[in-house]
Amino acid sequence: MKQDFYEILGISKGATAAEIKKAYRKKAIEFHPDKNPGNKEAEEKFKLAAEAYEVLSDSDKKAKYDQYGHAAFEGGQGFGGGHHMNMDDIFSQFGDIFGGAFGGGGFGGFGGGGQRRMKGSNLRIRVKLTLEEIANGVEKKVKVRRKVKAQGVDYRTCPTCHGTGQITKVVNSILGRMQTSTVCTSCGGSGQIIGNKPHGADAHGLEIxxxxxxxxxxxxxxxGMQLKVGGKGNDAPGNGIPGDLLVAIEEVEHDTLKREGENLHYDLYISFPDAVLGTSKEIDTVTGKVRIKLETGIQSGKILRLRGKGIPSLNGYGSGDLLVHVNVWTPRTLNKEQKEFFDRFKEDEHFIPKPEKSDKSFFEKVKDMFS
Known part of the structure; x- marks a missing residue:
């Protein structure tokens, strides 16, 4: 079972953004590879802290995590920080958290002599899903146009920053000697410059x-949910790591079913004779059609609950229900014979409304539906 993100950082669920950042910096410094060389347990804790911070520092991801837990970031390549992060991801995304704790913004011996590794830009696409696909899960294959390193391109270490991607300056001030670091203007922070650029490649040695x-x-x-496919965004120049492919979910409206969270709603219209005599009807569900039986004398407004026929919980805690709303269709036009039939029975005791205490009102039905 995955450890709770709040527990990993040692904070409460109501922690502020500043408290989350402070807690992560404390954990990251404690378990940083430079302080724990060769310690696999410390490295794992370092990664877990980064995963927790990636989610809790983002308001949208935090809201999803608070509602769904780890299940909000599972499936496929993962949502946000739910996948197992690698060290390149951590250092490229959260390097500024450490400030000067490890040598003026660098990361000591990680990645080859403190060489900075840039991350490529993310790509965003939208994928449309039917209710059936949402209910059953699905694998989608999409075509993506992304920037990759051109064949034959080569890079060499930037002579200005010597591969660190940063220029460090030490100045004297009234407060003493102060060290500042800025992005190298020669390589743009990648630590490398192009040695050979193939035909058709851009200024960074990339092509579509x-x-x-x-x-x-x-x-x-x-x-509206967003999945992240790691490493399928644009490549970064030099020895950088690829960006990610962000996939936004768009739900296609169903012809007969309406979704409300994990529950589904179906409006079933029946004729007056069917309501009087009882019948069976075939209705749509997300797993195919099913036949339901309607009792004699069923009332308009009756709600039939088909348990487990709704949308599965993202947390894996079962499925919602399918609520069938029965609507008795009253004919708008009648011929002479039909009118005489209803006139004959208009005052019959069987046609006079006699609601029983067990017959719930509309508001009670709505209350039950949401409980």
Missing amino acids: SEETVSIKIPAGVAD
Whole structure:
């Protein structure tokens, strides 16, 4: 079972953004590879702290985590920080957290003599899903145009910053000697410059390539959720690591089913004779059609609950229900014979409304539906 992100950082659920950042910096410095060379346990704790911070420092991801827990970041390549991060991800994304704790913004011996590794830009796409795909989970293959290193390109260490990607200056001030670091203007912070640029490559040695990417989407996702496919964004120049592919979920409206969280709603219209005599009807569900039985004398407004026929929980805690709303259709036009039939029975005791105490009001039905 995965450890709680708040527990990893040693903070409460109500912690502020500043408190989250402070707690992460404390953990990161404690378990940093430079302070714990060769210590696999410390390295693992360092990665876990980074995963926790990646989610809790982002208001949208934090809200999803607070609501769904780790399940909000599972499936396929993962949502946000739910996947197992590597050290390149951590240092490229959260390097500024450490400030000067490890030599003026560098990272000591990690990545080859403190050489900075840049991360490529992210790409964003939108994927449309039907209710059936959302209910059952699906694997989608999409074509993505991304920047990759051109064939034959080579890079060499930037002579200005010597591969660190930063220029460090020490100045004297009234407060004493102060050290500042700025991004190297020669290489743009990558630590490398192009040695050979193939024809068709851009100024960074990259070219456009089309690639088919497979995305595993777990059951229970919702409209507006965002998945992250690691490493399928644009490449970074030199020895940098690729960006990510961010996939926004768009839910396609169903013809007959309406979604409300994990529950689904279905409006079933029946005729007056069917309501009087009882019948069976075939209705849509996300797993196919099912036949339901309607009792004799069923009332308009009756709600039938088909348990477990809704959308699976993203947390894996079962599925929602399918609520069938029965609507008795009253004919708007009648012929002479039909009118005479209803006139004959208008005052019959069987046609006079006699609601029983067990017949719930509309407001009670709504209350039950949400409970």
